[in-house]
Amino acid sequence: MDRRQYRKLTCAVALAVGFAALPGFSYAAEQMASQTDQPATAQPTDAKPAAAQPTAAQPANAQPATQSTADAQARETPAAAGTQSAAADQVTKQAEGQQDARTQAWVKSRPAEDIITKAMKQYEGKTIVDTTFDGTTELTAKMAKSTLTMHTGDMFTTSGLQKDREAIFATGYFYDLYPTVEQVPEGIVLTYHVLENPVLKSVKIEGNTVEKTADLEPLITVKPGEILNSRTLHENVQAIQKLYRKDGYILAKITDLNIDKDGNLTVRINEGKLEGFKVKGNTKTKDYVILREMRQKVGEPFNSTKARRSMQRVYNLGFFEDVNIKMNPGVNPNAVVMEIDVKEKRTGSFGIGAGYSSEDGVVGMLSVSDTNFRGTGDAVSVSYEVSGDDSDAHGYTFSWRHPYIDAKETVGTLKIYNRTYEYSDYDEDGNLKEEFMRKYSGGEVTFGRPVSEYSTNYVTLRNRKDEYDNFDPSDESTRYTKDDYVDSDGNAHYFGRSGPSYAQWRKDNFGLTRSVILEHVTDNRDNIYNPTTGGRVSLSGEFAGLGGDFDYQKF
Template structure:
């Protein structure tokens, strides 16, 4: 038999063993049969590829001249050609010894436009779709783009968005494509309800989750936007809340979000099972690590027998033990808590089992979900990188750090098997949240001084780089003005050092006898010592300028009063410019469970400062302050706090300047002006400051009665007390009041609101112990907002 006849017989066998299927687009697809006889061709002919080019078609074929092929190769070639997106029809046939590939080309996209969109800008939608100008018109890709646009609108709470397309032929095989969008109304959340909760009411549970019911101001916060991911995150939040408050058996039975299409609103229901509340039973630490006994690690345990079960304390203990064992030369150490549950008396004994763990290494760290924050900002919070030893304790610490940044609504760190048994892939899923804020602080001073106001704007994650920047300006009575600019780089030179600067300027007047202005710069760097302890070093240089407000004679004494006392007073602060150059160091301990609404934990700081590196000031100052928060009632959400503070300045040269001394008031003892207490001149009542001070406060906050708790209102009652005393500044014989250690005290009430504009607070305080020369300020208002 001749070769040509053999070839034709083989092709016929292939054709007979294949079935021809017509698709909706009229495309012929050959489905191969396993028993088909192989065939060969001598050439490939391409027809219809005007724009794509013949070589582009040939490169996507699995069939080559001189190489045997079967119907399965035809199938694969057809699939590859369709996958390019350039062809609407593909036909493959055999003609003699040639393979003939006939294609019909898709039209090219000339322009992509979006019509009807107002809530999402064109550039955002263009980044979401895959169809691009000069690309092929591919219906499958366009259908996928329609779904991507819908998903973008669902993410901002518009689930009923409608998306269609229109095309306009512009000739030469090109079309303009328009996505026509009917945005519809915002999809809201009508109700969030809980079923099965006994220990906590719906309001308390609503306040813990991310998703919120729609309200008049929800368009600002966007917290009433439903998404499946947020619902899963809320389930985890509920679990953590119960685990941290004594309910280890808690579980979310189900969570359902039902859309009422008639009102375009979701109704969300969480069905939960709380279980019993437990206390800790016996606590033990057992170690199989050579050279490290359980007794050596017992001092790191934070769980105590008889205390309410708290999953946070278990995690802290695991982190502390893991870090200690790792630092002793066992990087793979594993800490496993084992519970011994007593169902009769509702106690859980915890044994921390410490072993060397299996050797594993980090293959890679994969970051997902960050649309604004840069990858390296997230990666640097891990104490390891690719190739380092894997340690579960480090994962927990990194997750805590990422959550503490305040850049993300959710942080989830998981692991999966790498390319081999000893390789681990760390996956970090995050969701960015707004990190910019503006703030307004205001106060009202009794006695005719009127309102004082400060406005600020800050960004905690500048350009997604994790940098902090703040700009503030203030104004008040007596031509008072203030300006501040702050910047912080949290990882200076690639190290865990927060370096930054503060530039400031302020001016004020005092009873028409002098104008005061202060301006300068502070350079600072903060280094962590532990996860909760850090130290900060600062250098500050500032100039202080005093100018008389009226006419004055050659001796510098103003002539804006006839009495001798006023002339003598001018010598307390000689006209002219002063400079101050100082260095300081602070230690800060922070174990608060939340930086916005703490319920548990301690914040404490100690600072000492020396001025005398040139300039006109020569002193050594020591200050300290601390505030402790404790949840008094979990069920009622009553939070108590106690604050104390104090300081003393030592002169290390001649007499102190007035501006070297402490001034305190309404920030420490509400009900008074900021410099409303302490030593003052008898003639004019100007604050001189003091060499020593102390203060103490007690406060209790609670949900606002008769207001749903998830609205965010809280009430506060408080009592403040303290004193500012002593004076080492020259007085030139002028009488000074208030140098003794006289106690001032006040009581008051406050209202806090976690509003869409940020955390607002209004306080009213009434001084109950004061001196006649003290200056009151009974109302104070503050506000900080995220946008």
Template structure:
């Protein structure tokens, strides 16, 4: 801070009478007097102001008429006046009994413009600068704005961008500010090198980190932008990867990036030390807390002797034990794993020690960095709130939940001391990311020709954490429309409530068109972290056109007599149990996904039945180094009438969604009128299975995200409960347990637009009347 130069030339008379000696830059000392004998003025005179009111100047002084003041008061007054940002110069003089404050006002900013920018819009740059229209001009702030603009360009990979400023004075003490920007070229990452890795290849480790090598489409996802903070986060991802695969001694020796200024490219080098691979030795629980039986906690242990050491399994065990002891009335209990490493046998024995822990409470939870997601969407993922006992396990669980939402590109939770020794402040730093998706899909069949679908999905609608999806699709003879909405925290509880509105039409049958519409109401709740319960009620109304009576359309005789009324109404109550331990829902490498569902139709509507279905998929890494993933899937279902005989529309239909290579409703019993295929009649029982192996596409950079897969599908659909008398002159074929099978291959691309899949399947076991669909594809993109 500085004061006026004439403060250095204060009149000697003042110095003699008040005992004040003024030095330089606004510093004031007292000569020959103590603080108690400081000067007093009777009046404050403000000079040099034209736009700023004198009362504003006086209000920022620590000096007032009639009160004594000293050098500290003058120094503080100068600082306060400069801190307002309204003045370019401040001078304080003492003249007799008057304090003279002379100010030079900063110019007012008339306009802020950006020139030369193309990659970043004006609206984005205005958000990063502090200089504002009608604000006071400040040279220090202007220089800070220049750096902020350069940082913004570095964030999109243009670290060589340059920024200069140009000031244009205008009338009335105003000034225009122009930021002249040379965006330069993108600073790419030419290569990412790993040194010291033996167990896993460079390609596999490249999949783990978020920093990516520059490629053809890198400009779309910006993952090839070098950022030192992101590289530090990548180090943690590598540690977690190795720790979960038995390498407890793993450490990152160094990670750095070298800039080749000639080519404007970074070379990233990460040096690691893997160490030996360990398995679990003896595992046990000990407790120092009276009332907690350690033996009863043993069954909660996720870590097993002889299995590969995994830090995740240790964390899961800590969470499980912490939950149990908290429900037993010990919220402050702390679970600490103590490892005993046997270097010769390469084992780690673990003892989970339960002790009292430190008594601390959550004073408040601060949310930072969320520009779109509402605060309450983040807070509700915590099982603790202000005033609750601080529990580090619950904090880690909340962090995992926030990451699993996929609303944020980064989530970090830290702690700070509160206002009291037993108080803790939780700081939650997040960064919003795109949560919308635009998807297309389609295929070709020998009966319907080309089919296509388009859907729009938003997983964080209006920043409220709500899910909404709209889709439309169909082929030559079919149309499908769907609108879905889900509120994940219904009435403030962890209950996912939602609905699906749908309307479908199918003119592929001979002689009539089927049109269905209805609503599905859903309510779901978690039972455990991996087990989920969903209940639902679904109402469907199906109408038929082109039919007046069964007699007028003998080819429809196989369809239940309710067709004569032109409609068929079904009300279904259902529940589902879902189990999921997948490490990633988009590209799972390890884990199980399973679902069991029962549906009851009745309630006074036209259909009465009980349908039971189940499916499960298991994923396992066949080769960590080559990133080869194996998948086994099985499923089945059974439909039983609980009242009158089943309608053809109640039966189970399966096709491409279950066995690739066949069309929708492509296998199972069918109805023929002579040689004319009337359509699928459905079945009452089905089984299916899939074997699949996927790996990165050879000879293509792993950073490009291309994988190929080979698969073998098998399925059977059989049984039919339509009365033989209903068929009339028609024939039902394929009601026996006849298996179909297909083999095929496909490519999946984790593109910047979203996952894209293409496959070709060849039926190797089929019936002559089956509907075949050998080619299929699908894609989605985030927005």
């Protein structure tokens, strides 16, 4: 096990889960780093090679001369500190001034790893007489011993030693350990010197804003009053991150696990902020038309579910052929800038038609509409129709929709109309009874406001007048049915249903309607043009009266 590998191993517990400082965990790393930074010229003249001394790997508390020599050599070895990671350096710096007596003693006695490696090679092939542990409690000693693969009576190998050291680390109860060997006539006594993790006193969670502390605390299963198990703590960290990912906060991570010398553990969470938006590809549509569809605000933790919904809402505007969202790194660590790239399509339409006949004269129509008027997101539509005389279809309609009246996303729609058109009336058996000209005029005002992400309530005020269009009684056009009026000569007259016998029918079907329409719409389709999931449900009721000719309720 070379120096680089061992240092990675000793720092794995603290650094793999983002430890910033674990006093009682990081002191040994601090000593190792300081040892390797000393200049080679500081080597004492009486230092002797450790490999030449059979007692070089005796227990640290015996402090033999060769052990002191090994420590001196470790302190004098240059350049090896370059293998220490930046994160480990941060750990040791933050741990300064927080050492307890237990850690200070460990720092003084712990030999450098390269010295240990050299010393262990000379015992290759010798018989293990006994294996002991120094620094363990009853619980951790039993746990550590159960992981060993080299037992009493087995042949000692450096590969087996490395495997057992890794197994002991894997229990999660130790921050650092090193072996020493005492040679006896029957073979060797192998001793593992360990630095236990501190006893946990309390756990505190910081930095969480979108997940409640009450929901996170059950995920931390390390128990106060017990030795901190770094493996369990690592599993707890993964459980917290899994909860965040399930709720869409894919950038959230544990950036700091800090335990002070009294055993108080602080779990600090960085939820990953949304730093801003950037819009690309829009030439007509204003930026704010796209940005107001975003489901999260700048400064909030980034949420992938909300980002996906934002993309759906932009596409459902109907202004774009394609919408893509990309996350770019932000200025601050663990922050992103959301880039919305759109491809616009035509949203306006224009139609015109004209004709002439000797009977009807000039006829024509004109229509102009745009669902994204001047790139503001407003929808405007105007149509006009003209014919030779008033007995043919003619009139106009106008509508305007403004989707964002206020910050609460209130939508407003105005409609004004005055049209006359040909209407076909059928009886219950599907037989044509009459074709006549029907005229309607008036207007409507509609307001809508969302009550949730997928549900909106609407209220419409309608004022509309419908009329049965009269005609010249002398015109016996076959498009009108006969009245029941017959003159004294037995001739039927073609008055349609404008005669007195149809007065009640006209009263029941034509007149002024003043009503209020209430509607609730729930639409959770992912794509309103080509949905793959979701559906649309609408409930409405119309209440007429308010001074009009009709008084009814319709659902």
